[in-house]
């Protein structure tokens with residue numbers, strides 16, 4: 567990792583809007599009926615319970631459907647996770663990044679958005695050739711040198727997986743497609759190769775359990791958790807009673823609406839994640855807000871995961887002055903109390 571350079575690169579800041587623009591031309595030339603069928607097939611495949619022994623993303627219409635239907639949401643989820651990581655470790659800017667099971671590159675775009683200073687090298691590994699080619703095609707026009715020069719490499723997750731050493735390894739929305747052995751292989755190899763590892767899964771009870779499994783393995787490999795947990799002890803959530811997850815807002819472009827149906831201008835992507843680092847120098851963490859804050863008359867109710875006392879509830883009232891104003895602005899997933907200057 568290197569200290570942030572903050573050098574102006576002359577390139578536009580990369581946002582969800584930039585990604586939507588890059589995706590906008592994708593369905594051109596694909597008849598709407600065919601696009602709809604590709605999305606239906608994709609949903610059926612994902613619903614038909616994986617792991618699979620062959621890629622789900624088999625051809626161009628599959629990956630176009632994935633990119634249009636899912637990529638904006640996985641991008642926003644990973645970006646939120648990376649921003650929580652960056653806020654806790656502001657001195658760490660990755661100089662190299664590997665995205666395992668990277669598909670069309672959502673996490674690669676998210677890394678470029680989270681560290682707009684640019685200048686990192688990025689490598690995407692996946693077993694689905696059509697996903698890698700489409701990812702490379704979309705990235706070619708991106709306003710980020712790291713994306714334009716990214717390397718897209720075919721690699722299967724399994725016993726023989728070798729991840730190139732990197733400051734940051736991301737594994738986003740992949741564990742759910744793997745067998746137990748595959749999940750172990752990718753987490754252990756990410757822990758060997760990465761100085762920091764960020765794993766993201768859907769914010770469902772099963773997704774959370776896969777995150778806990780990965781978190782345990784990272785800690786056993788000597789990692790410290792940076793986010794969302796304010797500690798590296800066992801998760802205080804009692805198994806089966808609840809699941810730790812967060813929410814990222816995703817604006818829907820007309821392309822997205824066309825593929826997904828419906829007319830809402832946005833949707834909320836629920837996700838679970840863990841960000842961990844191998845180095846010991848992790849600063850003390852404040853609590854984290856683990857539910858949407860409830861605003862009542864003259865008070866805000868916060869549900870927190872605390873560094874030393876597990877889950878806790880805090881009621882912030884008008885009597886708390888500036889802290890009350892901060893609580894009214896606080897969001898699900900934020901640190902609490904907010905860092906100075908925030």
Ligand SMILES: C[S@@+](CC[C@H](N)C(=O)[O-])C[C@H]1O[C@@H](n2cnc3c(N)ncnc32)[C@H](O)[C@@H]1O
Pocket residue numbers: 621622623636637640641666667668669670671672673691692693694697721722723724737738739740743744748
């Ligand atoms: C749901 S997609 C997620 C793609 C991307 N990471 C994202 O966040 O949008 C899962 C990806 O994992 C890849 N994948 C699944 N099983 C794999 C395996 N055994 N080896 C390599 N890649 C695999 C798929 O090809 C697909 O691109």
